[in-house]
Amino acid sequence: MRRVLRGASLILVGMIGVACSSASARTAAPPPASPAGIPSALRLPASPLGPDQVILHALNRLGYGPRPGDVERVRRMGLAAYIERQLHPGGIPDPAVEQALASYPVLAQSAAALYRDYPPLGPQVQQRLASGEMSRQEIMETYPAERRPAVINGQMQAARITRAIASDRQLEEVMVDFWFNHFNVYGQKGAVRWMLPAYEREAIRPHALGRFRDLVLATARHPAMLFYLDNWLSTRADFVVPGGANAGRRMGLNENYARELMELHTLGVDGGYTQQDVVEVARCFTGWTIDRPQQGGGFIFRPAAHDRGAKRVLGQVIPAGGGQQDGEHVIDILVRHEATAHFIATKLARRFVSDDPPAALVERTAATFRRTAGDIRATLETIVTSPEFWSAEAYRAKIKTPLEVVASAVRALDGRLVADPVGGGGIALAREVGKLGAPLYEAQPPTGYPDRAEAWVNTGALLGRMNFALGLAQNRVRGARVDVAWFLTNTDRTQPAQVLDRLLAVVLHGEASARTRAVLAGQLESPEITRTTTYDRVAKDTDVEKLAALVLGSPEFQRR
Amino acid sequence: MDCCTRRSFMKGGALALFALAGPPRFLARAAFAQGSTTARPKILIAIFQRGAVDGLSMIVPHGDPDYYAVRGNIAIARPAPGAADATLDLNGFFGLHPSLAPLRPIWDDRRLAIVHACGSPDTTRSHFDAQDYMESGTPGLKSTPDGWLARGLAGMPAREPASPFRAVSLGPALPRILRGEVGAVAMNSVADFDVKDGAAMAGAGAGARKGFESLYEQGVRDLLYGTGRETFEAVKMLKAAAPQRIAPANGAVYPRGRFGESLRQIAQLIKADVGLEIAFADVGGWDTHAGQGNERGQLAVRLKEFAEGLAALDRDLGPRMSDVVVLTMSEFGRTVRENGNRGTDHGHGTAMLALGGPVKGGRVYGRWPGLTRDQLFDGRDLAVTTDFRSLFTEVAVRHLGAPVAPLFPGFSAPIAAWPGVLA
Numbered sequence: 002m003r004r005v006l007r008g009a010s011l012i013l014v015g016m017i018g019v020a021c022s023s024a025s026a027r028t029a030a031p032p033p034a035s036p037a038g039i040p041s042a043l044r045l046p047a048s049p050l051g052p053d054q055v056i057l058h059a060l061n062r063l064g065y066g067p068r069p070g071d072v073e074r075v076r077r078m079g080l081a082a083y084i085e086r087q088l089h090p091g092g093i094p095d096p097a098v099e100q101a102l103a104s105y106p107v108l109a110q111s112a113a114a115l116y117r118d119y120p121p122l123g124p125q126v127q128q129r130l131a132s133g134e135m136s137r138q139e140i141m142e143t144y145p146a147e148r149r150p151a152v153i154n155g156q157m158q159a160a161r162i163t164r165a166i167a168s169d170r171q172l173e174e175v176m177v178d179f180w181f182n183h184f185n186v187y188g189q190k191g192a193v194r195w196m197l198p199a200y201e202r203e204a205i206r207p208h209a210l211g212r213f214r215d216l217v218l219a220t221a222r223h224p225a226m227l228f229y230l231d232n233w234l235s236t237r238a239d240f241v242v243p244g245g246a247n248a249g250r251r252m253g254l255n256e257n258y259a260r261e262l263m264e265l266h267t268l269g270v271d272g273g274y275t276q277q278d279v280v281e282v283a284r285c286f287t288g289w290t291i292d293r294p295q296q297g298g299g300f301i302f303r304p305a306a307h308d309r310g311a312k313r314v315l316g317q318v319i320p321a322g323g324g325q326q327d328g329e330h331v332i333d334i335l336v337r338h339e340a341t342a343h344f345i346a347t348k349l350a351r352r353f354v355s356d357d358p359p360a361a362l363v364e365r366t367a368a369t370f371r372r373t374a375g376d377i378r379a380t381l382e383t384i385v386t387s388p389e390f391w392s393a394e395a396y397r398a399k400i401k402t403p404l405e406v407v408a409s410a411v412r413a414l415d416g417r418l419v420a421d422p423v424g425g426g427g428i429a430l431a432r433e434v435g436k437l438g439a440p441l442y443e444a445q446p447p448t449g450y451p452d453r454a455e456a457w458v459n460t461g462a463l464l465g466r467m468n469f470a471l472g473l474a475q476n477r478v479r480g481a482r483v484d485v486a487w488f489l490t491n492t493d494r495t496q497p498a499q500v501l502d503r504l505l506a507v508v509l510h511g512e513a514s515a516r517t518r519a520v521l522a523g524q525l526e527s528p529e530i531t532r533t534t535t536y537d538r539v540a541k542d543t544d545v546e547k548l549a550a551l552v553l554g555s556p557e558f559q560r561r
Numbered sequence: 562m563d564c565c566t567r568r569s570f571m572k573g574g575a576l577a578l579f580a581l582a583g584p585p586r587f588l589a590r591a592a593f594a595q596g597s598t599t600a601r602p603k604i605l606i607a608i609f610q611r612g613a614v615d616g617l618s619m620i621v622p623h624g625d626p627d628y629y630a631v632r633g634n635i636a637i638a639r640p641a642p643g644a645a646d647a648t649l650d651l652n653g654f655f656g657l658h659p660s661l662a663p664l665r666p667i668w669d670d671r672r673l674a675i676v677h678a679c680g681s682p683d684t685t686r687s688h689f690d691a692q693d694y695m696e697s698g699t700p701g702l703k704s705t706p707d708g709w710l711a712r713g714l715a716g717m718p719a720r721e722p723a724s725p726f727r728a729v730s731l732g733p734a735l736p737r738i739l740r741g742e743v744g745a746v747a748m749n750s751v752a753d754f755d756v757k758d759g760a761a762m763a764g765a766g767a768g769a770r771k772g773f774e775s776l777y778e779q780g781v782r783d784l785l786y787g788t789g790r791e792t793f794e795a796v797k798m799l800k801a802a803a804p805q806r807i808a809p810a811n812g813a814v815y816p817r818g819r820f821g822e823s824l825r826q827i828a829q830l831i832k833a834d835v836g837l838e839i840a841f842a843d844v845g846g847w848d849t850h851a852g853q854g855n856e857r858g859q860l861a862v863r864l865k866e867f868a869e870g871l872a873a874l875d876r877d878l879g880p881r882m883s884d885v886v887v888l889t890m891s892e893f894g895r896t897v898r899e900n901g902n903r904g905t906d907h908g909h910g911t912a913m914l915a916l917g918g919p920v921k922g923g924r925v926y927g928r929w930p931g932l933t934r935d936q937l938f939d940g941r942d943l944a945v946t947t948d949f950r951s952l953f954t955e956v957a958v959r960h961l962g963a964p965v966a967p968l969f970p971g972f973s974a975p976i977a978a979w980p981g982v983l984a
Contacts, residue, residue, distance in 0.1 A: 231850045234902040253901020257850040260686065260907065270687050276939065279686075400785070436749075438733030445845055446612070448689050458784045459735035459747035460792040461754065467773050468757045477759045520775045527768060547758070551772045556785045 038079025043088075043382070045081050048391035056080055057510055058396055061561035062353050063087050063385070064171025066409030069488070069507055084385055088210065088378055090170035098168045101418070105156040105163075105427075107198050112224065113297030115195045119150045121295075150195065154188050157197055158441040159427025162434060163418060165408035176209035176377070177201065178404065179352055181442075184220040184266060185449035186229040188442035192294050193225050197442060200225035213345065213375030214336045217266060221258075221332060222300040224291045230447065232258035233290040235283055237308035252306070259283035261447045267335040269344030278315055284308040285319060285327040336375055342367040346380070348452070353384050355398045356453045362389040397512070397560040400454040403437030405561060406466055410473055410553050413508045414483040429480025433472075437465045458559075470553035474546045485549045497525035497543045504545070508552045517555050524551065586744040586787065602720060603884050603919075603960050606827060606840045606874070607710065607738065610867070610891035611692060612847035616911030616943065617897065618860055619661070620675050620925070624654030627932035631898040635855050635905070646856040651675075655925045659856050660864035663872035667916060671923035672875075672882070674982040676952050678910040678927050680893055680945040684938075686907035688848070691892035695949060696738035698969045705970075709953065710839055711741025713963035717838070724836025725795040731823035731842045739841055744791045751826045752805040755796055770796065804833035813877035816869040820844040824874045831881060838961065844870075847891065851902035871916060883918035886960045886983070888953070894943050897932055909942035913952060915982045919960055926980040947980055948972075955979035 048055050056075045060067040063084065075083045086093055102108055107115060122130070122140070129135040135143075146152075164174050181201060188197050204219040204226070220226045227233040235255035242250045259282035263274045288307030292298035302325040311321040315338070319330050335341055346366035350358035362384070369383040370376075384390055401409060407430060410416075418426030431441055438457065439450050450456070472478040474485060486494075492503045501521055505513045513521075525543070552558065621637045622628050629636050637658055640650035648656035649665055655677065657665060667673040683700035685691050694700040698709030714728050728745035730736055735747040748754045756770040770793070777789025807829045815821035823842035830837045846863045853860045871889075875882055894911030910930070916922070930936050930944035938944040951974040957963040960983055965973075 231902060231904070234851050236901055238901070240901070251901070255850055255900050255902050255904070256906040257848075264687050264689075270685075270690050276686065438749075446688060446848075454784055455740060456734055458788050459730075460788060460795055461746070461748040462733065463777075463785075463788055463792050464754060464756065464796070465733075465749070467769075468753075471756070471758055471769055475759050516779060517776060520772075520778075523775065524772050527771070547769055547772070550769065551776065554773055555776050556789065559785060 038077060039082035041079060041081035041085045043081040043085045043386065045084075045386060046388045046391060048388075049393045050391060050396055052076075053510065054396065054512075055391060057512070058391070059084060059385075060171075061397075061409075062390075062399075064175060065165045065405060066412050066561065067510065068412045069415050072510065087170070087172035088381065088385075090173035090210065093170050095169050098164060101163055101167060102160055105160045107153045107156045108160055108202065110198060111297060112192075112195045112199050115150075115153055115198070116295075116297045119148055119152055119195070121150060153194055153197060154442055155428050155431075157188070157201070158431035158434075161427075161441050162404070162408060162431045163427040165404060166411050166416070166418065166430075172381075173206075173209055175352075176381075177206050179349075180205050180209055180216060182444070182449035182452075183348065184216065184226065185444050185447055186225045187445045189445075190229055192228050195297055196223070196225035196228065199223075208377075210378045210381070211376075213341075213370070213377055214332065216377075217262075217332050217336055218329070220266070221262070221286075221328065222289070224294060224299060226258070227289065227291050227300070228294060230258035230261055231255045232286055233294060235287050235289075236306035237284070237287050240287075240306050243305065254280070254283050254287065254308075256280065256283045259286060262331075263335065265447055267344070268338055268340040269347075272338070272340035272344060274315060281312040281314050281319075282331050284310070284312050285314065285323075285331045288325070289328050339371075342370040342375075345375075346370055349380060349384060350389075351452055353381075354387075354390055354395050359389050362387050397557075399561050400457050401559055401561050402450065402452070402457060403434045403439040404441065406437060406559070407434050407469065409561065410470065410558070411481050411483070413553070413558075414473065414485065414549065415487070416473070416481040416483040418480060419482045426480035429478065433469055433478060433480075437469065438462055463559075466559060467550075467554035470558075471547070471550040474550035474553060476546075483549075485545045489545060494543050494545065497548075498522065500543045500545055501525060501548060504549055504552050508549065509555070509557050513552075513555070513557055517557055521548070521551060521555075524548070586742065586791065601884060602836065602838045603962065604831060604838055604840065604886070605710075605956060605961055606824075606842070606885060606887045608871075608887060608889045609692070609695075609736070609738075609841070609843040610847050610889060611688075611843050611845045612891075613688060613691070613893045613895055613907060614847040614891040614911055615849060615853065615860060615895040615905050616677065616891075617894070618853070618855075619658055619864060620677055620912040621648045621656045621658060622654060622677075622929065622932070623648045623650070623656050625929070625932050631932060633899065634903045635853055635899045637855055652925060654929075658861065658864050660861045661868040663868040664914075664916075667872065667875055668923055672917060672920050673922040674915045674920050675912055675925045676915070676927045676947050676980050676982065677912045677925055678930050678943055678945060679913045679947040679949055679952060680910040682945065682948055684909070686893065686909075688892055688907075693737060695890060695892055696736060698950065698953070699971065700950075702971075707741030708736070708738035709968050710738045710841070710957075711743055711745065712967040713957045713961060714745075714839055715741060715743045716964040716967050717962055720836060720838075722836070725791055725798060726830060726835040726837050728839040729827070729830060729837055729841070731826055731840070732819075736841055736843065739839070744787070745839075746791070746795050748826075750822075751799070751829055754799055798835060802833040802835050804829035804835065807832050809873070809877045811876045811879050813873040814869075815873040815877075816866045818866060820866055821870045821873065824870045825877070828874055828877045831878060831885070849895070849904050850900070850906060851904040853904045871914075875916065886915060886917040886919055886956055888956050889914040889916075890949065890953075896941050897937055897943055898941065909938045910945040911943070913949070915952075915956065919983050921982055921984050926982055948974070950974065951978050952980050952982070955981070955983055959983040 053072060056072050059080060060071055126140060130140055168174050186193050186200060188194060200223050204223040208216040208219060236252040238253045240252045242248055256279050260279045264270045268274055288303045290301055290303055292301035304324055307324055309322055312319040314331055314334055317334055319327055346363045350363050350366055366380055366383050370380045373379040434441055444450050473483060476482055488503055488507050489500060492499050494500060618637055623639050638647040640648045640656050646659055649659060649662060650656045664673055681694055681700045683694055696708050697705040699705040726746055728739050730739055730747045733749055735745060739745040756773060758769040774793040777786055815825045827840040844867060849860050878885060890913050891911050893909055895905035895908040900906050927947040930946050934940055950969040950972050954968055954974055957968055958965055
């Protein structure tokens with residue numbers, strides 16, 4: 002516990018650093034950049050949006066929304082240069098985030114090390130629990146909190162929200178979120194718990210803007226995916242376990258991974274495969290398994306478990322006598338398939354443009370995907386240089402997901418992550434994401450979380466968003482501290498109208514509807530917003546926190 | 562109450578306003594519906610077992626000579642007098658998984674019916690598509706914008722007083738099955754369904770709530786604003802009814818976890834008389850590809866929670882169950898033969914349950930298709946002999962009084978084809 006706490010205070014220091022740097026960006030004189038900013042090879046099309054709107058649009062779509070000062074920063078740099086940099090995140094230094102993440106040691110650990118440091122309940126303990134000899138509470142008490150496996154998921158969640166809020170490599174974070182969700186594994190399923198950090202670190206993050214085939218292969222081989230979709234257990238039909246604890250057990254085919262590989266990872270559900278294709282693909286992947294899964298072992302191919310017969314996948318023959326390359330052959334067939342290009346292009350366009358993206362854009366995006374053999378960066382470039390991306394129809398057309406709501410609200414108010422007895426501010430904030438309906442790393446089905454408005458807009462979810470806004474602005478959300486008063490430097494708090502104008506400028510960048518502005522102005526008359534307190538010498542004071550919460554909970558802030 | 566004065570106002574005829582701003586959808590419907598009733602509502606509680614439950618382990622065909630042959634490791638043991646870990650015989654052919662023991666008294670009481678080999682005419686083995694079809698009610702057709710329960714509710718007679726709580730889903734999202742022209746409430750928790758303003762002292766939250774309410778009060782008729790308006794009507798009504806204060810009755814004990822919590826809160830809403838007619842909850846963990854277990858194990862644990870939840874609900878509601886039907890569903894069943902990992906892969910037909918006072922229980926409905934290879938769908942799965950739409954039509958029409966036509970477009974089941982689970 003002490004170690005965790007120390008880590009937490011490190012974050013505090015790190016995040017103050019982040020806050021300071023952006024604060025100085027706000028107040029310092031503009032750097033001596035040329036009016037045109039940094040030259041860029043990226044050609045952006047003309048847009049009906051205004052000069053600040055295009056910047057806001059980029060910050061909202063290619064990242065988790067603007068922090069105070071970001072619009073000016075991008076304007077100075079030049080929008081094309083900003084986007085180009087985001088497409089090449091390796092060139093963006095991110096020291097503050099790296100320092101903050103040092104509080105989450107599981108991020109860098111192997112599954113084997115995690116088994117050692119956060120061991121599962123041993124069989125004896127489980128038996129004593131099952132027999133009633135020990136109650137769950139007794140076991141929890143004997144098991145120190147900082148050694149429980151739940152620490153792993155907690156730190157992963159905390160790191161994800163920390164990065165979304167504070168990383169300068171915003172697009173990379175968006176793409177990690179996108180691909181993790183696309184190749185979803187459920188962090189609570191058995192051994193996946195210990196494999197989770199390595200999965201994101203090794204299989205997802207390095208390829209987030211890389212090649213699609215590398216992503217498919219890396220996930221296919223990764224113990225987390227092998228375990229989550231059961232392929233590690235799938236063998237040829239007549240295989241009998243030769244030795245070990247399960248010696249003599251008859252094994253056989255498991256279709257789970259083969260089906261989801263086609264339905265969710267590559268072709269899409271309407272991609273033209275049949276039940277027979279599912280069986281044939283499953284046969285190709287027999288023998289792709291995990292070396293000692295309960296001890297954190299890695300990928301291993303077991304030739305004895307492999308079905309060496311000929312297979313026929315989507316009309317293509319995979320000859321008899323193959324081994325591990327049968328699975329790789331399947332991946333090649335799938336990633337080159339026309340349906341895959343269309344499916345991935347649709348999902349990307351849905352993430353970046355609109356819930357129902359224009360067909361012409363999807364077609365051009367799919368064409369780039371095909372032409373570049375699944376180059377994700379090039380495919381994204383097609384989207385961000387398309388007139389559809391910059392169209393009036395796409396502007397603010399997406400409803401924020403829970404992660405986007407939490408991250409963008411903290412960013413908008415320039416919040417700091419703070420130490421928390423639970424261990425790092427990120428953990429408490431991640432819990433807020435969970436309360437809004439999308440707990441990180443805890444989507445149980447292989448489909449991951451949906452990316453459409455109707456999934457996130459309902460009565461309970463809206464209340465959740467309003468309550469989060471109130472909690473954050475009133476500093477009741479553990480894990481984040483905001484200083485609303487900071488914005489009001491040079492603003493007269495006794496003049497509620499001035500306060501409101503300033504808040505709308507900082508949080509909504511002038512994108513409040515006339516109706517919202519009028520309603521909020523009307524609120525200024527309410528005694529709860531404009532109050533007289535005995536502490537204030539002045540006659541009137543404005544409840545800036547509540548006003549800020551109303552702005553964060555407004556319909557406008559739910560969109561990006 | 563606030564909502565009633567507004568409703569009268571709407572009745573006064575503010576059509577022009579409707580186009581621009583519009584009242585919450587439930588009020589609009591109440592204002593324009595032909596005729597209405599104040600009788601105590603009939604209630605449907607729909608439970609979705611997401612992930613495809615293995616119908617052969619849940620409702621065991623122990624009398625089928627092929628069952629034990631295809632399920633070497635994961636079959637549920639034959640019924641045996643006095644044996645705790647064995648199938649609980651129902652009628653000499655079918656039996657309950659031993660984890661479903663809490664439902665046995667309800668079966669004996671003839672308030673639990675089972676429809677076996679039930680499912681979709683569509684052959685997809687995709688969880689996502691199959692769930693989508695079962696909720697939209699249009700198998701094979703993805704473009705259907707709304708859910709069948711929402712369409713059913715839209716056609717049902719309006720009630721007095723109008724309520725935003727006619728349809729409620731417990732959970733973080735509003736499921737497809739309840740999305741549609743008629744609004745429905747989604748809530749994670751009855752107790753937390755309010756604006757929580759920590760700063761306000763007396764009358765906590767009122768100021769912030771009013772502020773948010775006005776922000777969402779008017780605006781274009783889109784999802785965000787429409788939902789916002791419904792939210793505040795619901796919040797106000799719930800504050801008055803205070804269902805969270807109602808404790809489980811008759812010694813009912815709900816199982817720990819989200820499913821039990823959902824059912825407990827559904828019972829609270831029913832007992833608080835907030836106008837609930839359709840409730841929805843889901844429960845996951847049925848996708849047992851590996852190590853699904855037999856009398857004990859992974860699936861047994863899920864079934865235990867499932868049965869304990871339903872039994873607690875039945876006990877808690879007591880006499881109110883005379884107005885309630887609980888209907889369970891799952892997107893498809895699982896392979897008849899166990900796979901190489903003592904689990905089962907995605908299949909076709911499964912078993913669905915109907916429970917409640919109006920149910921003609923103590924019977925297993927539907928024709929049993931058999932388990933020999935030539936009797937199986939695609940040579941591997943339990944064939945479907947009852948289209949889920951027949952069962953759902955019967956429940957929606959006979960129990961709720963929904964009109965047949967809009968429920969399942971393109972499908973018509975003559976009354977003779979309904980399973981007959983309702984009196």
